[in-house]
Amino acid sequence: MDSKSRVIAVLSSKWLKVCMVILIASLCTLEACAKNAGKNVVIAAGQSCVSAECHPAVGKGAFVHGPVATGDCSFCHRLAGETPHQFLAIEDVEGLCFECHEKMDLGTVVHQPVADGNCTGCHDPHQSANRFQLKGGGSALCFECHDASIGGGKVVHSPVEVDGCGVCHAPHSSDFQKMLMAEGNEVCFTCHSDKQDEFAEKKYVHGPVTDGCVECHSPHSSDFNFNLPAKSNQDLCFTCHSDKQVEISKATVKHGGIETDTGCIACHNPHVSSFPFQLDAAPMDLCLSCHDREYSHPNGTSVADMKTLLENNSSHHGPIIDKDCSACHNTHGSVNFRILRGYFPQKFYAPYNPDNFELCFMCHNDTLVKDAKTTTLTAFRNGDQNLHYVHVNKTPKGRTCRACHDAHATTNPKHIRDAVPFGAYQLPIGFTKSKSGGGCLPGCHQEFKYDTNTRVKNR
Ligand code: HEC
Ligand code: HEC
Ligand code: HEC
Ligand code: HEC
Ligand code: HEC
Ligand code: HEC
Ligand code: HEC
Ligand code: HEC
Ligand code: HEC
Ligand code: HEC
Numbered sequence: 449m450d451s452k453s454r455v456i457a458v459l460s461s462k463w464l465k466v467c468m469v470i471l472i473a474s475l476c477t478l479e480a481c482a483k484n485a486g487k488n489v490v491i492a493a494g495q496s497c498v499s500a501e502c503h504p505a506v507g508k509g510a511f512v513h514g515p516v517a518t519g520d521c522s523f524c525h526r527l528a529g530e531t532p533h534q535f536l537a538i539e540d541v542e543g544l545c546f547e548c549h550e551k552m553d554l555g556t557v558v559h560q561p562v563a564d565g566n567c568t569g570c571h572d573p574h575q576s577a578n579r580f581q582l583k584g585g586g587s588a589l590c591f592e593c594h595d596a597s598i599g600g601g602k603v604v605h606s607p608v609e610v611d612g613c614g615v616c617h618a619p620h621s622s623d624f625q626k627m628l629m630a631e632g633n634e635v636c637f638t639c640h641s642d643k644q645d646e647f648a649e650k651k652y653v654h655g656p657v658t659d660g661c662v663e664c665h666s667p668h669s670s671d672f673n674f675n676l677p678a679k680s681n682q683d684l685c686f687t688c689h690s691d692k693q694v695e696i697s698k699a700t701v702k703h704g705g706i707e708t709d710t711g712c713i714a715c716h717n718p719h720v721s722s723f724p725f726q727l728d729a730a731p732m733d734l735c736l737s738c739h740d741r742e743y744s745h746p747n748g749t750s751v752a753d754m755k756t757l758l759e760n761n762s763s764h765h766g767p768i769i770d771k772d773c774s775a776c777h778n779t780h781g782s783v784n785f786r787i788l789r790g791y792f793p794q795k796f797y798a799p800y801n802p803d804n805f806e807l808c809f810m811c812h813n814d815t816l817v818k819d820a821k822t823t824t825l826t827a828f829r830n831g832d833q834n835l836h837y838v839h840v841n842k843t844p845k846g847r848t849c850r851a852c853h854d855a856h857a858t859t860n861p862k863h864i865r866d867a868v869p870f871g872a873y874q875l876p877i878g879f880t881k882s883k884s885g886g887g888c889l890p891g892c893h894q895e896f897k898y899d900t901n902t903r904v905k906n907r
């Protein structure tokens with residue numbers, strides 16, 4: 449009840465009418481009196497403060513304030529002048545409390561009502577159903593002044609629901625912002641000590657975790673799992689990594705790996721990691737944790753089992769020896785076939801155009817295929833005849849790199865395939881390597897040999 453309705457309630461009571469008759473009615477409550485600062489309340493001599501008629505509720509409650517329990521009204525409601533039962537309005541409530549209580553060891557951050565001296569905003573001076581004569585139990589006290597929607601989300605953080613606000617916030621003051629019990633993430637670690645251990649162990653800490661757990665988790669409640677501010681972790685990540693959102697939305701070749709139900713955390717740990725980029729495992733191990741099986745589709749397309757391929761083919765390509773699948777593939781998607789970082793033709797033949805080999809020429813020199821004659825640019829030559837030029841630099845039926853090389857691993861040296869898909873047919877290559885050259889017996893022509901020192905005359 450606010451003071452206005454209290455006055456109305458009192459005005460309509462029988463007791464008040466009696467009081468009015470004896471002309472003290474208009475000032476019958478001390479609170480009303482306090483509102484009329486300076487005026488005194490007069491109570492008839494010999495009358496007890498607490499009786500069936502007067503202040504019957506004062507001192508009755510599960511938790512009664514010490515001096516009230518002893519019936520000592522007069523310490524707080526002080527006599528004015530000589531006349532007994534004349535009481536002064538309490539103007540400085542805080543000062544009054546501090547007459548008996550130690551001034552609270554005030555921290556640097558003081559709760560506004562405490563700073564305002566509004567002790568009775570939370571404590572009833574007489575009694576209450578709650579410990580410490582609090583005006584509300586648990587969170588209800590705080591919601592007298594704060595918006596209850598703080599704890600109103602669909603997913604409420606367990607301590608808010610179970611223990612109330614006081615486990616994290618000091619009611620009066622503290623040395624930490626928002627009157628928290630500890631500094632920053634330490635508040636969270638008081639309970640989530642397992643996380644603290646995990647965080648101490650691992651080398652790479654995600655930026656916002658250092659800034660504070662509350663960058664992502666509401667300490668109170670939210671509408672989504674783990675008290676996150678968004679339904680999916682992906683939406684959460686995009687609030688800060690908007691460039692990734694743009695990159696992913698522009699990709700015309702999507703990676704199945706980022707479209708799983710687990711979203712971004714299929715690969716990234718939102719908190720800490722032992723690997724760069726917050727990855728859950730060493731980069732290549734991560735790729736192979738999913739690419740350890742073949743994915744096949746009813747329309748006949750498939751994605752090969754890369755783990756087995758690498759195990760069965762011991763001659764690994766440079767970037768794979770470096771365990772860097774991302775050197776060629778963009779995990780977040782791409783505009784190129786097979787989420788490649790550069791264009792790479794899907795076909796066996798393509799009219800010669802250096803742009804066709806953008807991917808390979810990210811690392812290798814494009815002069816490899818440019819000159820018909822060379823003694824330096826490539827070892828795939830017969831004398832000074834550049835065999836890369838012969839095969840690739842042709843229109844319309846130039847061979848693409850895939851006609852001979854595999855980008856991942858082979859049993860042959862120089863990443864030459866055993867066979868290459870040619871339509872439905874696996875065209876064998878029949879490659880042999882010699883000291884200064886090699887030879888092949890492919891499905892497309894008779895055996896040819898080459899030698900970098902002395903040109904071999906093939907039939
Ligand atoms: C520890 C100090 C203290 C003691 C002891 C105390 N009061 Fe109060 N009382 C207050 C304060 C503070 C207020 C509120 C004044 C304000 O907010 O301005 C108050 C208000 C009142 C009011 C106004 C109505 C209300 O409840 O808000 C009445 C009536 C009252 N007291 C009666 C008593 C009686 C009767 C006793 C003795 C049994 C008593 N008080 C003992 C501090 C005390
Ligand atoms: C006349 C002295 C006196 C005044 C004035 C006084 N108190 Fe008290 N207060 C006590 C005593 C005595 C106790 C009981 C101490 C105990 O149980 O340890 C007490 C207990 C309390 C408690 C409960 C503490 C506990 O540990 O359970 C609170 C809260 C409290 N007072 C708040 C206030 C507030 C707020 C005011 C000002 C409105 C106030 N007191 C004014 C004497 C006073
Ligand atoms: C925002 C609400 C709020 C305000 C305002 C407030 N208190 Fe408290 N107070 C509490 C709560 C909650 C507790 C119980 C703390 C606990 O659970 O340990 C408490 C406990 C106390 C206690 C007993 C425990 C202790 O810390 O000694 C005293 C005495 C006390 N308050 C006095 C005061 C005084 C005096 C003021 C005004 C200067 C005041 N309070 C203002 C909420 C408040
Ligand atoms: C009597 C009214 C009142 C009660 C009851 C109350 N508060 Fe407050 N509180 C305020 C006011 C006023 C402010 C300062 C204005 C604001 O930031 O909302 C404040 C500020 C705060 C702040 C800091 C807000 C900020 O953004 O810096 C926190 C945290 C807080 N209160 C927690 C609590 C908790 C926990 C409780 C319950 C133990 C509680 N309050 C009970 C009035 C109250
Ligand atoms: C698990 C610890 C914890 C609990 C329990 C908790 N809070 Fe907080 N509260 C925090 C942290 C941490 C912040 C600081 C958030 C930030 O900096 O963004 C905060 C901030 C606040 C603020 C400032 C406004 C805001 O939302 O940032 C208010 C008000 C507040 N809390 C009230 C409450 C109330 C009321 C309760 C009980 C219903 C409560 N808190 C329970 C940890 C907690
Ligand atoms: C007073 C102890 C306490 C404090 C302090 C605390 N928590 Fe919690 N938290 C819990 C409990 C208990 C659970 C429920 C655990 C469960 O359900 O397995 C929980 C659950 C969570 C969950 C959801 C976990 C899940 O598996 O659903 C997150 C996220 C979380 N807390 C984050 C935080 C953050 C961030 C902070 C600091 C602002 C924090 N907690 C402070 C006790 C605490
Ligand atoms: C970048 C955002 C972000 C930050 C910052 C963050 N978290 Fe999380 N947290 C998440 C996400 C996303 C999940 C959900 C993981 C999942 O779906 O398995 C999560 C889950 C959790 C869980 C429950 C699941 C688990 O891993 O046990 C806890 C507890 C938790 N976080 C605590 C914390 C603590 C403590 C901090 C601060 C030290 C923190 N978080 C900081 C994003 C974050
Ligand atoms: C509150 C903002 C915020 C949210 C939400 C967020 N991040 Fe971050 N993230 C950062 C910041 C800040 C950095 C550090 C940036 C830096 O060091 O360049 C970072 C760094 C990263 C890095 C490492 C980048 C690098 O170059 O080393 C990865 C990977 C990452 N975040 C992934 C995620 C994922 C996945 C999510 C969702 C689970 C997410 N982030 C959510 C702010 C955020
Ligand atoms: C399939 C695994 C995988 C998934 C799922 C994934 N990432 Fe990554 N992410 C990586 C790898 C591997 C790297 C490091 C190499 C690189 O740059 O590609 C990385 C790097 C990053 C980086 C830092 C470097 C950069 O490219 O900016 C950010 C930020 C990032 N990811 C955000 C995200 C977000 C946001 C999501 C969810 C939409 C996500 N990732 C999903 C594997 C993944
Ligand atoms: C969380 C599991 C997962 C991880 C981790 C993962 N992938 Fe994938 N990847 C998939 C799925 C699922 C597909 C789609 C398979 C299908 O066609 O059904 C896919 C498809 C691909 C494709 C074929 C794309 C196309 O559509 O043509 C390539 C290439 C690929 N992944 C490379 C990588 C690389 C490189 C990494 C490591 C950086 C990686 N993947 C990590 C699950 C994953």
Ligand code: HEC
Nearest residue numbers: 732735739750751752754767768772773775776786792855
């Ligand atoms: C040197 C560049 C390069 C590197 C490094 C690389 N890839 Fe590839 N990847 C390619 C090319 C080119 C293709 C397309 C091959 C084709 O169609 O013949 C491809 C295709 C794939 C495919 C689809 C295979 C299929 O044909 O079904 C998967 C899966 C794949 N890569 C995974 C990986 C993984 C995992 C790694 C790291 C172990 C990796 N790649 C490293 C270039 C590379």
Ligand code: HEC
Nearest residue numbers: 765766767775776807808809810811812849853855862863
């Ligand atoms: C990310 C860089 C990178 C890309 C892209 C790349 N390679 Fe390589 N390649 C290397 C490295 C590193 C080596 C090992 C060092 C060396 O011998 O040059 C290598 C070695 C080779 C070798 C064996 C060289 C030798 O002398 O043993 C061949 C053949 C080869 N690459 C072909 C290709 C083809 C074909 C492509 C395009 C599908 C390609 N590479 C794309 C980095 C790359």
Ligand code: HEC
Nearest residue numbers: 805808812825826827828839847848849851852862885886
């Ligand atoms: C007709 C088969 C064939 C085609 C097509 C082919 N290569 Fe080669 N390539 C070879 C052979 C055979 C070698 C090994 C030469 C040696 O060391 O004996 C080789 C060697 C290489 C080397 C190692 C360095 C060198 O030149 O000796 C690189 C790099 C290379 N090729 C890249 C490519 C690229 C990029 C393409 C596509 C533009 C391509 N190759 C197309 C057969 C081919």
